Amino acid sequence: MIYVGIGYTGWVSTQDWNGIDPAGTPVGFANFIAAVNDPVLWQSLGHVFIFGVLTIFIQMALGLFMAILLSGEAVWGRPAYKVIMFLPVVLAPAAVATAFRGMLAPDGQFNDLLHTFGSQGATPWLADPNLALYALAAINIWQWTGFSFLLYQAAISQIDQNLFEAAAIDGAGAMKVVRYILLPQLKGTHATLALVGCIGALKTFDIVYLTTGGGPGRSTEFLTTYIYKQVIEQYHAGYSAALSLILLAIALVFTTIQIRAYRFGED
Structure with missing residues (x-):
């Protein structure tokens, strides 16, 4: 269930979709590029x-x-x-x-x-x-x-x-x-x-x-x-999915760094 959800979020992140219409418009990595250039992020x-x-x-x-x-x-x-x-x-x-x-x-x-x-x-x-x-x-x-x-x-x-x-x-x-x-x-x-x-x-x-x-x-x-x-408020489902994946990536990076640092300390 978790991996299917992540995979679906990844697919939505490549769409220009409001979350209501049956389908969105494929935009590739445009949402991620917009996120990187977003000062609010x-x-x-x-x-x-x-x-x-x-x-x-x-x-x-x-x-x-x-x-x-x-x-x-x-x-x-x-x-x-x-x-x-x-x-x-x-x-x-x-x-x-x-x-x-x-x-x-x-x-x-x-x-x-x-x-x-x-x-x-x-x-x-x-x-x-x-x-x-x-x-x-x-x-x-x-x-x-x-x-x-x-x-x-x-x-x-x-x-x-x-x-x-x-x-x-x-x-x-x-x-x-x-x-x-x-x-x-x-x-x-x-x-x-x-x-x-x-x-x-x-x-x-x-x-x-x-x-x-x-x-x-x-x-x-x-x-x-x-x-x-x-x-929810602005109906940018595709963009929010891209932000969610960025959040997931940051959490994984921090987790990996901390686990490796702990194991290094044990050695």
Whole structure:
């Protein structure tokens, strides 16, 4: 089913078709040439890059930090903390987008909170072209940090505890234990989260579309939202198919690079 769908998308990408008429006009690689020369495509990829770098690294750092904090048996109420950390991951994106659209509005709860600390004015977090992309990154970090936390916690629980005991006997401090023992042991988890994060950033659609719709202007336009607008709103089915294949190619390139880098590190 997957390969048939990809093949059909490839065929549609060679057509000048609105998606409604029985057949389109063959145009060869004209859609791909138009995509390469489309400034919106490069702008949207730039947004995806900034969004991906911010979300991947911050989610991994926060997830690892919380996993280390909650790895000790002496922590009271660990099960409750784990549920609180992971709960945003299972929430529906539509519910998350609706909630944050209200909280980040000029008269929303987040600005009310800032006012209690002396902040003046009402910042339109999702309506300001200079802030909207970072606001979306913050929403994504809030929702998906629990996933990084879960993977790190599972990986830490599988590490031989004798390594930490031996390091403590040798007089190693907490920072040295984390740097020289814990982090190298989590290399596979780092690679998995980086790979999943890259693909997730490329595929991000629901949060963006339901909060900003790619705006204001095109300040939060992602490749996925641009594809959606081309095929649903502007009836450019052939062009949107070409953009979809470009998205697939980028995801495959990133996946291949990361897998090879991980295997090289193992050698």
